[in-house]
Amino acid sequence: MSAPRLKNRHRHDGAVALDDDATLHAMGYPRKLTRRFRAFDNFAISFTIINIISGIFSAFGFGMVAGGPRILVLGWIGVSVMVLFVGAAMGEIASAYPTSGALYFSAGKLAKRNRGAWSWYTGWLNFVGQVGGTAATGYAAATFIQAFVVMQWPGYEITGQRTVLITTLIVLLQALANTYTVQLVAALNRISVWWLLIGMVVIVVCLAFIPTHHQSPSFITHFVNNTGFSNGLYAAMLGLLVTSWTFTGFDGSFHMSEETVKATVNTPRGIMRAIGCSAVAGLVLMLALVYAIRDYAATASASAPPVQILIDGLGTSTAKLLLLIVIGAMLFCGLANMTSNTRQIFAFSRDGAMPGSQLWHSVSLRTRTPVKAVWLAAACSLVLIIPAWWSHTAFTAIVSVNVVGLYLAYGVPIFLRLRLGDAFEAGPWSLGRWGKPVARVAVTWIVFSSVLFMLPQVSPITGTTFNYAPIALGVVLLIATVWWFATARRRFQGPVSYGSPDEVAAMDLI
Structure with missing residues (x-):
């Protein structure tokens, strides 16, 4: 059975357009959220969550150990291309189903049968991936804030406990911002x-012109394997985590579609523009950092290798100023990630798929935002960072939870769209005959990367180096499975329709 074609299409300026409210009503939902996002705003949410500065600076040190310059640079290019395929496939689906439910909603609509189950698991994967993103970004910001403190006060000691406490403070402040200053959050995006x-331009220009020493052009072919694993190919594949971790969260544009004007076109464009701009700008930043490395071994062993690159090449005073740019970027990223995370919780709860759904999909009358969902997102993120209290590899594990959870959630609706074949009815933004080939490449990459990032990342494997991502994901999926077979399969049949277009239009709160 094919997905229903949305009605109320009309021609405007020679192109197919959709009335936003009519589209939402055709999907069975009343309008509850304010459409304050225009094309640039929709692009901004995904561009901010992808966040090349945050992603590259927080994971650069791991890349220096797993593959070195060859994987940092060439891996960036290769993974960027693969992510463009994923983004294009997602964008086509987003154009057809522009709703906050995004991935889980489209999975339920694209499935030929067992729609409830497909939607259920996609939603929970998306949830844990989003929570992982909020936690990982807050953790990275805490790490770099402490790096700045050490530069200012050398006697300060960075510990896992302090990092967890600072991360907690960051997440709570971001939750407060999403609760009380919604207009400010939109402006900050x-x-x-x-x-x-x-x-990025300031950092690149400084690294290009101030240091007295740069590596030779051939340095990008330099390969390093200090992971503890003897297999160089395995180490190189692990190094792809740097780029894959950066390119997560572009489903943020999809989740914000109910708050975006002309969502059927601006949402997929926002996804593709965010990925494309990040790919180009990120490559420039990556090259600037790689060529500015002075002492490779000393830099790789530093607590924050990119900070060491700035200190060696620019001096402490300039490095501190640039570090403030990095910290700001990470805080922006975490704020946008929490906003997206909240909208996913709101939509999933609206269809009764989470414990206490009535709470999490309620909307504040003052801000027209799901405030209670904000605090659920914050609480779950804090639970995920608890192992960092004693584990020094917790960051890469949280990153893996983020990458694997999100990309599996991305992959399910793309796979279902592929299985639907020509029966898939695209929206105004369509890949046409390229839809199926693009979807095949996207699904292949998602499966490969998801398996890769569930594997051990450091050898020898001990209690402090163990990659607990499989356990975290396994626990979530186990709970989801037990809950599904116990009660949910009898009451959850996928996305809920609240009535006919005319009926839900009468329920609009705005």
Whole structure:
């Protein structure tokens, strides 16, 4: 059975367009959220969550150990291309189903049978991936804040306990911002784009012209394997985590579609523009950092290798100023990630798929945002960082939870769209005959990367180096499975329709 074609299409300026409210009503939902996001805002949310500065600076040290310059640079290019395939396949689906439910909603609509189960598991994978993103970004910001403190006060000691406490403070402040200053959050998402782009240019220019020493052009072919594993190919594949971790969260544009004007076109464009701009700008930043490395061994062993690169090449004073740009980018990223995370919780709860759904999909009358969902997102993120209290590899494990959870959630609706074949009815933004080939490449990459990032990342494997990502994901999936067979399969049949278009239009709160 094919997905239903949305009605109320009309021609405008020679192109197919959709009335936003009519589209939402055709999917069975009343309008509860304010459409304050225009094309740039929709792009900004995904560009900010991808966040090249945050992603590259937080994972660069791992890449220096797992593959070195060859994987940092060439891996960036290769993974960026694969992510463009994933983004294009997602964008086509987003154009057909522009709703906050995003991935789980489209999975339920695209499945030929067992729609409830497909939707259920996609939603829970998306949930744990989003929570992982909020936790990992907050943890990275805490790490770099402490790096700045050490530069200012050398006697300060960085510990796992302090990192967890600072991460907790960051997440709570971001939750407060999403609760009480919604208009400010929207403005900050716009500002974040320019912060990232201008900040990237400033960092690159400084690294290109101030240092007295740069590596030779052939340095990008330099390969390093200090993971503890003897197999160089395995180490190189692990190094792809740097780029894959950076390119997560672009489903943020999809989740914000109920708050975006002309969502059937602006949402997929936002996804593709965010990925494309991040790919180009990120490659420039990656090259600047790689060629500015002075002493490779000393830099790789530093507590924050990119900070060491800045200190060696620019001096402590300039490095501190640039580090403030990095910290700001990470805080912007975490704020946007929590906003996206909250909308996913809101939509999933709206269809009764989470414990206490009535709470999490309620909307504040003052801000027209799901405030209670904000605090659920914050609480779950804090639970995920608890192992960092004693584990020094917790960050890469949290990153793996983020990458695997999100990409599996991305892959399910793309796979179902592929299985639907020509019966898939695209929206105004369509890949046409390229839809199926693009979806095949996307699914292949998602399966490969998901398996890779569930594997051990450091050898020897001990209690402190163990990659607990499989356990975290396994626990979530086990709970989801037990709950599904115990009660959910009898009451959850996938996305809920609240009535006919006319009926739900009468329920609009705005």
